[in-house]
Amino acid sequence: MMLRGKRNSALFLMVFFLLSFFVLKVDFAQQVVQEEQNKVPQAEENAEKIVPSPANIKESTGIYIFLAWIWIAIFVLIYILRLKIKEVDRLNNLRFLSVEKK
Amino acid sequence: MSKRNAKAGIQSWFDERFGLSTITKFLREKKIPQHRHSLWYYTGSAILLFFAIQVITGFMLIFYYNPTLEEANKSVGRIMTEVPLGWIIRSIHSWAASFMIAFVFIHLLSIWLTKSYREPRELTWMSGVFLLCVSLALGFTGYLLPWDDLSLSATKVGTDIPRSIPVVGAWVTRLLRGGEDVTGDTLTRFFGFHVCILPVFIFILLAVHIYLVQKLGMSLPLGDDNKKEKIKELPFWPNFVYRESVVWLLLLGILFTVAIFLPPSLEKAADLMAPAPEGIRPEWYFLFLFQTLKIFPAKILFINGDTLAILLISMAFIFFFFLPLIDNKPAEKRGKVITLMAYVFIVFFVVMTVWSLL
C-alpha cells in the first residue's frame, strides 16, 4: 500500500515535470537593461597561433633528459616498491595464518 | 635521546593536541578486500592524484594569468612563450584535466557495474554524482579562460543550452554568462567559478564522499557480502598504499610524457563580433551530449527538438542520480536491466563521441 502511494507521487511529479517543459514560456528575462554596445577592444594583430615548443636546443635537450630521468626513477621506484610489497604481503600472510591457528 | 625516541616524542606532542592517533589507528586497521573486481579500487585515488596536480599547476598558472577580456589570451601567450617552462605547466594542467575526468567516468562505471551503490552506500553515490557535475563544470569553465575563438564559441553554445530548461532556463543562462551574451563579464565570472567557487564545492563534496567511504568501508561485489568464507583482505597501510603508489607513479609518468609531447596550442584572441569559426566543439567529455543535441531535428511534431533532447537528457540524469534507490533489488531482473544500461551508456558514449568527430 505504501509503495503504491510513493509510486503514484513519483509518477505525478514526473508528469508535472514533463508538462512544465511545454508551458508557455513566460519571458522572465524581460527586464534586460539595454546595455550600450560594449566597445569591443580591437585586439592588435597578434600571431595567428602559438604552438608551444622548447625555446632552444638547450631547453629541449634538458626536457628530454628530464623525461628520461623521470622514467628511470619511476622504474627504480616500482622495482623497490615491488620488493616492499612482497615483504609486507609475506608479513601479512604470516600474521593471517597465525591468527587462524589460534 | 635517540632519533627514534625524538621522533616518537614529537609525534606524541602533536597527538596530545590534535588527537590524530585515532585517524592513524583507523588507517592502520583499515582493510581492503581482494577479489576479482579489486582493480577498480584504484580509480578513486587516481582521481585524487590528478586533482592534486590540477590544484598545484593551477596555483602556478594563476600567478601569470590575467582574467580580463583584453589580457586573457595575451597572458596565456606569455605563459607559453616568456615564462620559463610555462608551456609545460599549462600542458600538464590541460592533460591532467582530461585524465581526471576520464578516471571519473571509469570510476563511475565501475561502481555502476559492480552495484557498489547499494545499501548503505547510496549517499556515497549521490555525492559522487555531484562530484561528477562539479568536475565537468570545472572543465567547462577552464576551457573558456584562454579566450580564443574556439573556446568562446563552445562557451556560447554551452551556456545557451540551459535556456531550454523550463521556468529557470533563461535565468540560468544569464547567471552563467553575467548577462544576455557572452562577454568579458562572462570570462571574469567563469574565472571566479573555476578558481574559487567550484573548488570550494569540490572540497566539501570530497570531504563528504571520502568520509562516507571510510565509515562504510569498501564494498564487496554482489553476492560476496554474505559469503560464508572470509574474503581475503589486505591492510590499507602499508600493503594497499604501496600498490597505489605504483599506480600513481605510472600515471604521473604517462601524464608528463603526454604533456611534453602533445602540448595544447593557443589560437588567437577571440573576436566577439566575428562569425563562429568552423569546427567548434567542446572538450571531448561533452562531445557525446553535443552530438545528441545535434541529431535531434529542429522540430518533432510541435515540440522544439532541442527542448526534447534536453528533456530526455535531464530525465536520464535524474534516473542516474537516484540509481541506488531505483536499483534496490540488484540481484533480480531489474538489477540486470540496470547493469545492461551501463553497457548501453558506454556504447552510446563512444558512438556519439566518434560520430561527432567525423
Place this chain on the structure above:
Amino acid sequence: MKLEHSLFTRRQFLNGLLGGWLGALMASFLYPVMKFVFPPTREPDQVILSFSDFKDMEPNSVKIFSWGSKPGILKKEDDGSYLAFVAVCTHLDCNVAYLPDQRKFFCACHDGWYDENGTNIGGPPPRPLRRLIIVIEGEDLIIKREGVK
C-alpha cells in the same frame, strides 16, 4: 676490515632506497616549479630613445625615461654632456628625484642623498646610483647597461 654486524637492517636499507629515490624524484619536480615561479628579471640590455626629445634640455636638468620596468634619469650637465642613471635608490628600491637647486639626488623614503654624480653622500643608501652608458648615434639616443656591447 670486516664488520661483525651490519650498520643497518635489510628493511632499513630498502626503506632508505625508497625514500631516497622518492626524494630525488620530488626534487627533480621542484626544479621546473621554481623556474616557473621565479621568472628571470626583465631588464633590457639597451634602450633606444629619440634624441630630439632630449636635445633641448636645460643644463642641470633631468628627464625620466623607461629602463625596463624601472625609471631612468637622464641628466644634462653644465658642459652639455649627459649622464644616465637608474633612478632607483640603492637602499630599498624607492624612486629618487633630482633637486636642481641643491644639485643632489634625494630619496624621500628614508632621507637618502646622492650628489650630482650619483655618489651616495648622506642617509642609508649603501652604494652610488647605478650608471648607464650613453651613446648618441645620429637621431638615436642609446642607453646601455654597463658591460653590454
